[in-house]
Amino acid sequence: MAVLATAGALLLAPAAVAADGDKVTKTSVDQEYSVTVAAQFTRPDGAMLSRAVTYDPKLVPVNSRVTVSERANGKRTRVGLRVSGLVANRTYGAHVHTGVCGARPDSSGPHYQHRKDPRSPSVDPAYANPKNEVWLDFTTDGRGEGSAVSHNAWRFRSGEARSVAIHERRTATGAGVAGTAGRVVACYSVPFNMSKEAGKAVAGVLSKIF
Numbered sequence: 464m465a466v467l468a469t470a471g472a473l474l475l476a477p478a479a480v481a482a483d484g485d486k487v488t489k490t491s492v493d494q495e496y497s498v499t500v501a502a503q504f505t506r507p508d509g510a511m512l513s514r515a516v517t518y519d520p521k522l523v524p525v526n527s528r529v530t531v532s533e534r535a536n537g538k539r540t541r542v543g544l545r546v547s548g549l550v551a552n553r554t555y556g557a558h559v560h561t562g563v564c565g566a567r568p569d570s571s572g573p574h575y576q577h578r579k580d581p582r583s584p585s586v587d588p589a590y591a592n593p594k595n596e597v598w599l600d601f602t603t604d605g606r607g608e609g610s611a612v613s614h615n616a617w618r619f620r621s622g623e624a625r626s627v628a629i630h631e632r633r634t635a636t637g638a639g640v641a642g643t644a645g646r647v648v649a650c651y652s653v654p655f656n657m658s659k660e661a662g663k664a665v666a667g668v669l670s671k672i673f
């Protein structure tokens with residue numbers, strides 16, 4: 464098995480690791496793709512050096528932890544989310560978004576959709592549903608730990624899924640509100656299904672920052 468670790472190795476640049484303690488494990492073997500990233504949430508700063516940011520430290524405290532994994536094989540994708548250090552016994556919404564996290568809660572843009580809704584914002588249950596999007600709602604336990612897994616029968620288009628956003632409440636499913644979950648309270652930039660080319664582009668951006 465040939466392991467193409469180019470993008471992962473570039474993302475492991477020491478400066479990037481030092482910025483927020485990001486841990487990146489990544490392999491890409493033919494049609495398989497696997498990535499696991501972990502970080503601690505920080506407040507957004509001007510340069511956005513951290514990839515995990517909290518916009519509401521009451522709901523997602525500074526230094527609480529997040530791990531996201533993606534495993535893709537054939538036409539299937541499994542995304543896992545784990546958090547710790549959040550408010551105990553509380554339900555949060557969470558989804559894969561198209562944009563990277565930024566200084567503002569809406570920086571991560573709309574949800575990633577396999578079939579794109581021609582209307583935006585997308586609140587039509589025919590498009591805004593957990594089969595066409597990646598929903599990762601979770602309820603924390605008594606210690607503030609939570610996890611969720613999404614199984615989808617498709618692969619991310621390379622470079623179009625860039626973050627996991629955590630929202631203040633459970634995701635709604637009704638007509639006109641489907642996919643909404645209140646404010647984005649935290650966000651983690653994740654390199655979902657990143658091609659070698661996209662990995663090089665990210666490395667280029669990192670080399671400019673550092």
Ligand SMILES: [Cu+2]
Pocket residue numbers: 557558559560574628630644
């Ligand atoms: Cu969302």
